[in-house]
Amino acid sequence: MSEPIKTDALIIGAGPCGLFAVFELGLLDIKTHLVDILDKIGGQCAELYPEKPIYDIPGIPLVTGQGLCDALMMQIKPFGPAFHLQEMVETLEKIGDPLFRVTTDRGNVFEAKVIVIAAGGGSFQPKRPPIPGIEAYESTSVFYSVRQMEAFRDKRILIVGGGDSALDWTLNLAPLASHLTLLHRRSEFRAAPDSVNKMMALVGEGKVDFVLGQVSELQGAAGQIAKAIVKRNDGSNFEIACDALLPFFGLTMKLGPVADWGMEMKDGEYILVDTATFESSVPGIFAIGDINWYPGKLKLILSGFHEGALMAQKAHRYVYPDKRLVFQYTTSSTSLQKKLGVA
Amino acid sequence: MTKINFVDHSGQTRTIDVENGATVMEAAIRNAIPGIEAECGGACACATCHVYVDEAWRAIVGEPSPMEEDMLDFGYDVKPDSRLSCQIKVTAELDGLIVRTPERQA
Numbered sequence: 001m002s003e004p005i006k007t008d009a010l011i012i013g014a015g016p017c018g019l020f021a022v023f024e025l026g027l028l029d030i031k032t033h034l035v036d037i038l039d040k041i042g043g044q045c046a047e048l049y050p051e052k053p054i055y056d057i058p059g060i061p062l063v064t065g066q067g068l069c070d071a072l073m074m075q076i077k078p079f080g081p082a083f084h085l086q087e088m089v090e091t092l093e094k095i096g097d098p099l100f101r102v103t104t105d106r107g108n109v110f111e112a113k114v115i116v117i118a119a120g121g122g123s124f125q126p127k128r129p130p131i132p133g134i135e136a137y138e139s140t141s142v143f144y145s146v147r148q149m150e151a152f153r154d155k156r157i158l159i160v161g162g163g164d165s166a167l168d169w170t171l172n173l174a175p176l177a178s179h180l181t182l183l184h185r186r187s188e189f190r191a192a193p194d195s196v197n198k199m200m201a202l203v204g205e206g207k208v209d210f211v212l213g214q215v216s217e218l219q220g221a222a223g224q225i226a227k228a229i230v231k232r233n234d235g236s237n238f239e240i241a242c243d244a245l246l247p248f249f250g251l252t253m254k255l256g257p258v259a260d261w262g263m264e265m266k267d268g269e270y271i272l273v274d275t276a277t278f279e280s281s282v283p284g285i286f287a288i289g290d291i292n293w294y295p296g297k298l299k300l301i302l303s304g305f306h307e308g309a310l311m312a313q314k315a316h317r318y319v320y321p322d323k324r325l326v327f328q329y330t331t332s333s334t335s336l337q338k339k340l341g342v343a
Numbered sequence: 344m345t346k347i348n349f350v351d352h353s354g355q356t357r358t359i360d361v362e363n364g365a366t367v368m369e370a371a372i373r374n375a376i377p378g379i380e381a382e383c384g385g386a387c388a389c390a391t392c393h394v395y396v397d398e399a400w401r402a403i404v405g406e407p408s409p410m411e412e413d414m415l416d417f418g419y420d421v422k423p424d425s426r427l428s429c430q431i432k433v434t435a436e437l438d439g440l441i442v443r444t445p446e447r448q449a
Contacts, residue, residue, distance in 0.1 A: 049388040121382060127449045130420040162416045185421060190413035214421075233423070250390070250417030252449035253382060299384075 002107055007033040007082075008319045010102055010112035012089050012258070015043020017289030017304030018118035019072040024312035025116075026079030027328075027336055030319050033082045033112070035089055035104060037123040042069035044120055044290075045301075047251065058302060068301070078341045084108060088123055092261045098284030098318055114315045117271060117280075117287040118304070121253035129160065129247045131215050140223035142245045146173070154178045158228055158240055160215060161248035162186070167195040169246060174208050181209040181240055183230060211240070218245070261285070266293040277314035278307045284318055286311045345433050349376045349394075350443045361433045367442065368392040368429035378444030385429040387411060390418040391448040392428040397441035404431055404440070420445050 009025050011018045014036035022032045040046050045054075045065035054063050063071070088105045092115065095101050102110045126144035128134060134142055146152070146169055157177045159170050162184040168191075170182045182199065189196045202208040216237070217229035227241045255269060264272045264281035270293035271280050278286050288311055289304035297303070316325050330336045337343030344360040347370060351357070361370040371379040371392070383389035387410055396404050401424055407415060411430045415421050428442065 044383070048383050049386045052386045052388060127417065127419065130446070185416070186412070188409070188412065190416055249419075252389075252391070 002109055004101065004109040004111040005033060005082075006111045007031055008112065009033075009114045009116055009315060010035065010100070010110050011081075011116045011118055012036075013043060013118035013120055013289070013291075014038075014041045014083060014085070015118060015120050015289065016045055016068055016072060016301050017120075017308055018043070018116070019069065019076055020305045021116050021118055021288060021308040021311065022076040022079055022081045023072075024308045025315060026076065026081075027330070027339060028312050028316045028319075028325065029339070030114075030312065030315060032079070033084065033110060035084045035087050035102075035110075037086065037088045039086045041073065041083060041085070042066065045069050047124060054301070056300065056302065078339060088256065090257050092257075092285075094282075094284075100284065113284070113319050115285045116308075116311060116315070117258055117285065117291055118289045118308075119256075119258060120290045122255040122258075122291070123253065124251040125254045125256075126247075127249040127252050129215065129249055131218055131247075134218060137218060137220065137223055137225050137245070141220065141225045141243060142218075142247070144247065146246070149173065149176060152176055152244060155243040156241060157181070157244050157246065158183060158215075158242040159246045159248065160184070162189045162191065163248060163250065164191045164195065165248040166246075167191040167199055169248070170199050170208060171195060171202070174202055179209075180207075181211055181242070183211050183213060183215065183240070185212065185214050185233070187212060213238075215245070215247075258291075263287075270297075273307075276310065278311040279314055286315065345435055345438045345440075347433065347437065348439070348441045349378070350441060351378050352444060352446045363433050363435060365433050366429050367394070367431040367433060367440075368427070370433060371428060376444075378448070379428060380448045381429060387414055387427060387430055390414045390416075390427060393418040393421070393445055393448060394426055394428045394442040395422060395424045395445065396426050397443070398424065400437075400440050400442075403436060418445075419447050419449055 008030040009032045011034040014034045050066035091103045093101045153176045156179045158181050160183045174180045203210045213230040213232045215228045216231040218225050220226040227239045266272050271287035273287050273292045275294045288307035290299045334343050347361050349357045359374045368381050380391035382391045411427050
């Protein structure tokens with residue numbers, strides 16, 4: 001086991017609520033680390049709707065998903081939060097009163113006095129395409145991400161999809177592959193125009209095949225695919241011989257391991273919390289934002305901000321059990337302004 | 344009020360009355376129609392409110408916009424009659440509309 005990373009609070013999820021929790025905790029001198037499965041900060045705002053407008057943030061008539069995340073990053077900068085991206089929490093163990101040990105899929109170990117779950121709809125996972133029996137090939141010859149490009153050298157690769165991931169990996173893997181086919185259901189792409197142009201150039205040079213259609217069946221044995229049966233848009237079929245299939249159909253949200261951490265849940269989907277503290281049924285574990293439930297819950301970013309503010313008050317009692325908390329305003333408190341670097 | 348029929352993957356039909364101006368997705372969520380998830384809440388950003396429009400209704404409902412076509416790339420089992428229900432506005436013209444929900448949304 002690697003050396004534990006010690007922190008006051010571990011925040012799971014770097015979406016808007018997780019980010020604002022850094023601010024509220026920071027004002028109370030509580031240091032934070034954040035873990036997020038995405039490769040970027042911002043959660044759903046950055047992954048699902050970076051360019052889409054948000055109209056219901058108090059005092060900000062219009063901001064995009066990405067704009068809100070960027071502004072929150074500026075706001076929390078004084079507190080120096082540490083981010084651990086592309087990393088998923090796996091296990092949680094209570095080792096003190098309260099002290100938790102959390103492990104991740106990257107082998108990191110955190111020791112935190114409080115846990116703040118701000119995981120929204122759960123962790124983003126790749127979507128599995130509707131191909132019967134695809135599970136039998138997953139992680140042996142069907143992959144939803146590329147961790148090591150070398151593993152694909154001299155292989156016949158079939159990439160499916162029309163977004164940035166499909167295009168990026170087509171461009172990156174084409175030089176290594178013995179043969180690469182890009183399959184998409186239409187001739188338009190939802191990807192950076194530059195990537196599309198580069199891909200078309202490779203097609204022109206005969207280095208990549210671009211084919212219209214959808215995979216309807218996989219054939220192979222013992223986890224190794226041999227060929228994909230592809231249905232053209234006119235209903236006719238043909239085969240593509242391949243050693244590896246990489247489907248890129250975007251991401252969906254799944255609750256993931258937090259469901260097994262012993263907290264009382266609502267409908268198996270949401271973490272039940274006390275509305276005075278946003279603490280779960282396990283003392284020291286809090287839940288804010290879309291992932292929690294209480295009577296009257298609204299899945300609004302502004303509700304998540306409120307929840308974070310109240311959560312921080314209770315978290316303070318665990319992190320500094322002997323200190324009395326005096327409620328202060330950032331407008332008038334010199335000590336808070338010092339923390340923000342403005343006094 | 345406009346009647347919309349949702350046929351689920353098993354073939355069961357649920358008919359609801361919808362106020363004109365709402366989207367088919369909003370109507371489905373308000374009436375707890377199974378098979379529509381709408382993870383992103385109607386921003387045309389997730390493709391989990393995917394439906395198949397009945398052949399007889401395709402011309403009236405119309406084709407997806409380019410932005411919607413882009414999102415449909417991430418839909419589950421997309422077909423020529425696929426639409427995202429958050430992008431279909433209910434009007435009196437759609438009275439009796441039949442849409443089918445796919446086996447899964449993701």
